[in-house]
Amino acid sequence: MAKRDRLSGNEAVAIALRQINPDVFPAFPITPSTEIPQYFASFAADGLVDTEFIPVESEHSSMSAAIGASAAGARSLTATSSCGLAYMWEELYIAASNRLPLALALVNRALSGPININCDHSDSMGARDAGWIQVYAENNQEAYDNMVQAYRISEHKDVRLPIMICQDGFITSHAVENIELLDDFEVKNFVGEYEPENYLLNPECPMAVGPYSVTDYYMEAKRNQAEGMKHVPQVVLDVAKEFQEISGREYGLFESYRMEDAKRAVVMIGSAAGTAKDAIDRLREQGEKVGLIKIRLFRPFPAKEIAEALKNAEAVAIMDRAEGYTNHGGPLGADVMAALFRAKSTAYAINIVYGLGGRDVRVEDMEKVFADLKQVIDDNDAGETYRYMGIRE
Amino acid sequence: MSNHTEIRWHGRGGQGAKTAALLLADVAFQTGKYVQGFPEYGPERMGAPITAYNRISDTVIRVHSNIYDPQYVVVVDESLLESVDVTSGLKEDGAILINTERPREEIVPHLKGYKGKVYTIDAKKVSLATIGRYFPNTPLLAAIVKVAKIMDEETFLKEMRASFNHKFASKPEVIEGNMKALEMALKEVQ
Amino acid sequence: MATDISKLGLKTKWQDLTGGMIVAGAGTSRDFNTGEWSSNKPQFIEEKCKQCLLCVPVCPDSSIPVKDGKRGEFDYKHCKGCGICVKACPFGAITMEGVK
Numbered sequence: 001m002a003k004r005d006r007l008s009g010n011e012a013v014a015i016a017l018r019q020i021n022p023d024v025f026p027a028f029p030i031t032p033s034t035e036i037p038q039y040f041a042s043f044a045a046d047g048l049v050d051t052e053f054i055p056v057e058s059e060h061s062s063m064s065a066a067i068g069a070s071a072a073g074a075r076s077l078t079a080t081s082s083c084g085l086a087y088m089w090e091e092l093y094i095a096a097s098n099r100l101p102l103a104l105a106l107v108n109r110a111l112s113g114p115i116n117i118n119c120d121h122s123d124s125m126g127a128r129d130a131g132w133i134q135v136y137a138e139n140n141q142e143a144y145d146n147m148v149q150a151y152r153i154s155e156h157k158d159v160r161l162p163i164m165i166c167q168d169g170f171i172t173s174h175a176v177e178n179i180e181l182l183d184d185f186e187v188k189n190f191v192g193e194y195e196p197e198n199y200l201l202n203p204e205c206p207m208a209v210g211p212y213s214v215t216d217y218y219m220e221a222k223r224n225q226a227e228g229m230k231h232v233p234q235v236v237l238d239v240a241k242e243f244q245e246i247s248g249r250e251y252g253l254f255e256s257y258r259m260e261d262a263k264r265a266v267v268m269i270g271s272a273a274g275t276a277k278d279a280i281d282r283l284r285e286q287g288e289k290v291g292l293i294k295i296r297l298f299r300p301f302p303a304k305e306i307a308e309a310l311k312n313a314e315a316v317a318i319m320d321r322a323e324g325y326t327n328h329g330g331p332l333g334a335d336v337m338a339a340l341f342r343a344k345s346t347a348y349a350i351n352i353v354y355g356l357g358g359r360d361v362r363v364e365d366m367e368k369v370f371a372d373l374k375q376v377i378d379d380n381d382a383g384e385t386y387r388y389m390g391i392r393e
Numbered sequence: 394m395s396n397h398t399e400i401r402w403h404g405r406g407g408q409g410a411k412t413a414a415l416l417l418a419d420v421a422f423q424t425g426k427y428v429q430g431f432p433e434y435g436p437e438r439m440g441a442p443i444t445a446y447n448r449i450s451d452t453v454i455r456v457h458s459n460i461y462d463p464q465y466v467v468v469v470d471e472s473l474l475e476s477v478d479v480t481s482g483l484k485e486d487g488a489i490l491i492n493t494e495r496p497r498e499e500i501v502p503h504l505k506g507y508k509g510k511v512y513t514i515d516a517k518k519v520s521l522a523t524i525g526r527y528f529p530n531t532p533l534l535a536a537i538v539k540v541a542k543i544m545d546e547e548t549f550l551k552e553m554r555a556s557f558n559h560k561f562a563s564k565p566e567v568i569e570g571n572m573k574a575l576e577m578a579l580k581e582v583q
Numbered sequence: 584m585a586t587d588i589s590k591l592g593l594k595t596k597w598q599d600l601t602g603g604m605i606v607a608g609a610g611t612s613r614d615f616n617t618g619e620w621s622s623n624k625p626q627f628i629e630e631k632c633k634q635c636l637l638c639v640p641v642c643p644d645s646s647i648p649v650k651d652g653k654r655g656e657f658d659y660k661h662c663k664g665c666g667i668c669v670k671a672c673p674f675g676a677i678t679m680e681g682v683k
Binding site for chain 1: 593595596597598600602603604605606607608609611
């Protein structure tokens with residue numbers, strides 16, 4: 001029986017983790033993710049979980065400890081934000097290249113500088129090439145549901161890669177909203193036991209983790225790692241289907257919102273997608289054919305599927321909550337444009353940088369994006385394809 | 394859009410405006426509403442102006458922006474009337490609720506010509522008389538529930554008692570004071 | 584899949600590597616003939632040896648086998664020719680070109 005509740009995104013993820021009852025959780029606090037280990041530490045102190053909760057001295061150490069625990073055979077994770085993620089950079093690559101299925105509850109926050117504590121995606125976007133699976137959420141419900149599904153994806157024998165469960169700092173992490181929680185036993189049964197094939201604490205088969213790979217082997221090792229990533233989309237879909245059976249909630253690689261006959265589309269990630277949906281409903285009432293693709297799985301990137309979903313669009317705005325400093329847009333823009341190119345799309349595409357450092361996104365802002373796309377179609381010209389939204393100029 | 398209420402709170406860091414917004418979301422949730430309660434975050438500095446928000450609706454809330462055109466505004470600290478444009482975007486068919494010892498007539502001139510309803514409550518008086526210390530958010534929570542007609546008073550008091558029983562399980566002696574603060578505030582707001 | 588290191592080599596395809604390059608199984612270094620890296624080998628002069636065994640623990644490659652309390656001939660499959668044993672021997676029972 002699902003339980004209705006009202007929780008912040010951080011509380012929701014902490015409760016998912018309590019229900020998952022992982023083996024090891026090393027953590028170092030950083031705004032706005034601090035509440036996740038904070039809530040979890042009280043669960044541990046109250047005996048509600050069997051987890052070894054380890055307060056460490058830095059994010060470099062929290063990820064290192066999570067890696068060590070995972071290699072030892074434990075189900076492990078940590079949580080962080082922004083500069084904390086930056087401080088784990090080295091370990092992110094190590095976790096992925098060692099094919100360790102651990103989780104990271106990431107609460108997206110701008111990277112310094114200028115120093116800022118609010119939401120944008122520059123932290124996780126910077127880590128997009130680290131070899132981690134990245135899944136994003138629009139609200140507290142999705143953050144919770146994604147966390148529950150995380151280990152099933154990450155630990156799958158064809159995948160065995162670390163997974164980053166992302167949500168927007170403050171906007172969803174600290175906003176109390178309605179949510180439906182699964183029963184503890186449902187989560188327990190769904191997630192199941194972690195049964196690694198090889199692990200350090202197995203006395204029957206001692207092993208070496210992370211051996212040096214000379215040039216003769218390094219490239220084969222990276223190609224082998226890429227194979228795990230190739231299996232991710234199918235596993236994500238399979239796990240989502242099973243999750244729907246216990247929750248009634250449907251998930252895919254991305255969400256298509258009112259795309260069936262949309263001529264103008266927005267592609268975006270995170271909490272502002274909810275705001276975009278309100279804008280779309282308003283415009284649809286006026287007969288405008290507008291829609292949204294909200295990315296759930298960003299790494300690996302479902303390029304073919306997204307291009308297919310956009311095949312009837314005449315103009316597309318790709319919204320990046322992070323700069324790429326390429327002089328032509330952000331990381332999502334680059335991926336979606338490449339997808340459109342390979343699908344021989346003739347749609348006009350513009351890339352809009354928005355919401356940096358917590359800059360608010362209003363329904364009116366999203367209506368303006370669709371108006372700009374109308375202009376592009378009317379002009380038969382995309383015009384400037386690298387734009388900023390909500391900037392004083 | 395069916396019954397959808399938007400409320401903006403203006404307070405100072407440390408006065409509990411955020412907590413009040415979260416409590417309001419809590420109690421509205423208990424009556425079956427869709428809710429949002431969230432603060433606008435910055436560095437946490439005691440005394441600095443802060444803003445918090447509530448959306449309360451009969452239907453699912455998807456929007457994740459701040460609130461620019463609220464139906465209701467709550468001012469937790471009247472000194473903010475000088476430094477913050479508290480009536481910005483406030484709907485004329487809505488209302489503003491201000492914590493002040495002064496009569497309404499003295500407050501209205503500070504509201505930049507706002508034409509809607511103006512309510513006041515002396516949360517300090519209520520708080521000192523019932524809780525014994527100055528916690529403005531408990532009286533203001535009751536006052537905004539009444540002003541914005543979030544729910545009937547009986548339901549509100551029942552839900553709050555349940556909430557306090559849970560929240561103050563380890564110090565039940567404060568429950569009665571807080572309940573009295575709510576009851577007195579419901580009478581005092583004008 | 585645990586690595587069968589006997590199959591590892593310069594012709595190994597990426598498909599045949601273990602995930603994460605883990606090496607499952609202990610004592611696998613025995614199978615690698617690292618002794619071929621040495622350009623210089625120590626010589627054991629048995630008649631000068633007093634079996635004090637000082638050379639054994641200082642060998643970084645565990646290339647001085649001991650049986651029944653007595654050391655034997657060097658394990659040249661794994662000796663890298665570092666010469667530490669020459670320095671450790673008080674009796675001149677190990678010699679090596681260029682090392683005294």
